[in-house]
Amino acid sequence: MASVQEGSWGDLLGGRNLFFAIALSGGVALHAINIYIATTVLPSVVNEIGGLELYAWNTTLFVVASILGSALTARLLSLAGPRMAYSVAALLFIAGSLVCALAQNMPVMLAGRTLQGIGGGFLFALCYAMIYAVFDEKLWPRAMALISGMWGVATLLGPAAGGIFAEMNAWRAAFGILVPLTLVYILLVWLIFPTHKRATASAAGKLPLIQLLLLVAAVMAVSTGSMSSDVAANITGISVAAVLILLLIRQEFVSETRLLPRDALRMNSPLLALYITMGLLIIGMTSETFIPYFLQILHGQTPLISGYLAALMAAGWTVSEIWSSGWQGRGIKRAIGIGPVLVLAGMVLLALITPRAAAGDWRVLCLIGLGLTLVGFGIGLGWPHLLTRILQIAPADDQDAAATSITTVQLFATALGSAVAGVLANAGGLSEPGGAQGASSAAWLLFAVMAAAPLLSLLSAKKVISGLNKSTAG
Incomplete structure (x- = not known):
C-alpha cells in the first residue's frame, strides 16, 4: 500500500502523464457533459418536434446503450488496441450527435441518443480500463479521482451549454457543437495512445450475452409500457420486466459467465x-x-x-x-x-x-x-x-x-x-x-x-x- 500512497498530483499531471490524464478525463467529460446538455434541452426538443410521451426514452435508451458499450469495451480494446478503440467510440458518439442535431421527430432523436449511448459507454469504460495500462500503480487513486471529478465539471458546463442554446432556440446546435469537440478529442487520442493491441483476461473470456439481452429486454418492456397512458399497458410492461429479471437471476446462477460476482x-x-x-x-x-x-x-x-x-x-x-x-x-x-x-x-x-x-x-x-x-x-x-x-x-x-x-x-x-x-x-x-x-x-x-x-x-x-x-x- 505504501507505493500506492506515494503518487502525487504533480506526478499525475507532469510530463507525458499529463497528456494521458487529459485524454482519459476528456472521454468521461464528453460523456458526462452530453448527459446534462440533453437533459437541459429536452423540453425545447419536444416543443419543436413533439414526442412528449417518449420523453423518458431519451434517458432510457441512452443508458441501455451505454450498458452494452461498457460490456463490450474489454473485447474492443483487445481486438483494436487503444487508439482504434477510442476512435470507434468517438465516431459512434459523433454519429449519434449528428442524428440528434438533425432529428425532425422523436423516433429519430431516440436513434441518435442510442448511438450516443453506445459511444459514450465505450468512452466511459475505456477511461477506467486504460488507467491500469498507462499509469504506474501509485498513481491509480489520483487518476480515478480525476476522472470522477469530471462529473463535477459536467454539472457546471453541461447545463450552461444546453441552457444557452435552448434560450437561443438553437437546441440542435447544442448537439452539433459536440461534433467538433469530439473530432479534436480523436486527434488527441491518435497523438497520445499507442496502436498495439493489448490482450486482457476479461476480453479472452466469454461475454454474459444472455444476461445482457435479458437486462436490456426488461428495461425495454417497461419503456414500451410507458408509451401508453393506459394503466393496463403500464402494468403489463412492468410485469413482463419482472419475469425477465427473474430469468436473468436464474441465468446468473447456472451460467459460467456472469454479470456479478459468484x-x-x-x-x-x-x-x-x-x-x-x-x-x-x-x-x-x-x-x-x-x-x-x-x-x-x-x-x-x-x-x-x-x-x-x-x-x-x-x-x-x-x-x-x-x-x-x-x-x-x-x-x-x-x-x-x-x-x-x-x-x-x-x-x-x-x-x-x-x-x-x-x-x-x-x-x-x-x-x-x-x-x-x-x-x-x-x-x-x-x-x-x-x-x-x-x-x-x-x-x-x-x-x-x-x-x-x-x-x-x-x-x-x-x-x-x-x-x-x-x-x-x-x-x-x-x-x-x-x-x-x-x-x-x-x-x-x-x-x-x-x-x-x-x-x-x-x-x-x-x-x-x-x-x-x-x-x-x-
Whole structure:
C-alpha cells in the first residue's frame, strides 16, 4: 500500500502523464457533459418536434446503450488496441450527435441518443480500463479521482451549454457543437495512445450475452409500457420486466459467465444487500430527468436556470462523496445509514413542492433546490463506502466481475428507474391532458411513488451496516 500512497498530483499531471490524464478525463467529460446538455434541452426538443410521451426514452435508451458499450469495451480494446478503440467510440458518439442535431421527430432523436449511448459507454469504460495500462500503480487513486471529478465539471458546463442554446432556440446546435469537440478529442487520442493491441483476461473470456439481452429486454418492456397512458399497458410492461429479471437471476446462477460476482444474488449474500442499496438509491434519483420540464412548465424558469437547478442533484452527490470518502469505522456506518434518510427527505419535499405552479416565487425554487440537493447529497454520502465494500468482500478470484458489476448495476438501475419514471409521468397526465395541469399531477405522482425506493433502501442499508458490524467483531 505504501507505493500506492506515494503518487502525487504533480506526478499525475507532469510530463507525458499529463497528456494521458487529459485524454482519459476528456472521454468521461464528453460523456458526462452530453448527459446534462440533453437533459437541459429536452423540453425545447419536444416543443419543436413533439414526442412528449417518449420523453423518458431519451434517458432510457441512452443508458441501455451505454450498458452494452461498457460490456463490450474489454473485447474492443483487445481486438483494436487503444487508439482504434477510442476512435470507434468517438465516431459512434459523433454519429449519434449528428442524428440528434438533425432529428425532425422523436423516433429519430431516440436513434441518435442510442448511438450516443453506445459511444459514450465505450468512452466511459475505456477511461477506467486504460488507467491500469498507462499509469504506474501509485498513481491509480489520483487518476480515478480525476476522472470522477469530471462529473463535477459536467454539472457546471453541461447545463450552461444546453441552457444557452435552448434560450437561443438553437437546441440542435447544442448537439452539433459536440461534433467538433469530439473530432479534436480523436486527434488527441491518435497523438497520445499507442496502436498495439493489448490482450486482457476479461476480453479472452466469454461475454454474459444472455444476461445482457435479458437486462436490456426488461428495461425495454417497461419503456414500451410507458408509451401508453393506459394503466393496463403500464402494468403489463412492468410485469413482463419482472419475469425477465427473474430469468436473468436464474441465468446468473447456472451460467459460467456472469454479470456479478459468484453467489452475489443469494439471499444471504452480503453483496446482495449492497447491490440492492445502490440500485434503490439510483432509481430514486432518476426522477431528475423530468425536473427541467416541470421547472419550465410549472415555475416559469428559463432552460438555463432549469438546467442548473436540476444539476444540484449531481452537485450534492459530488460534494458529499468527496467529504465522506475519508471516513472510517463508525463514520462509514453513519454515512450508509443516514444517506437513504436524506434521499427520502428530498423526495418527499419534491413531491410536496414541485406540483405547485408558482412562476417566479424564489421561495418555492429554493425548496425545490433543497430537495434536489438532499437527494444527491444522500446518495453521495455512503456511495464510496458501498463501492469499496463490494471490492472488499467479493471472492478473490472474482475481482474483475466485482469491479465491472458496479457500473452494470448503476447503469441498469438508471435505465430501469428512467423507464418507471416515464410510466409514472405519463400515468399522471404529462401528455394527456398535458400542459400545467398534466405536469402538476405528473410531478406529484412521480416523486411520491419514486420515494418508495429510498424508503426501501433503509432496510437494505441496515443489512449492510449489520454486515459491517459482524466483520468488525470478527
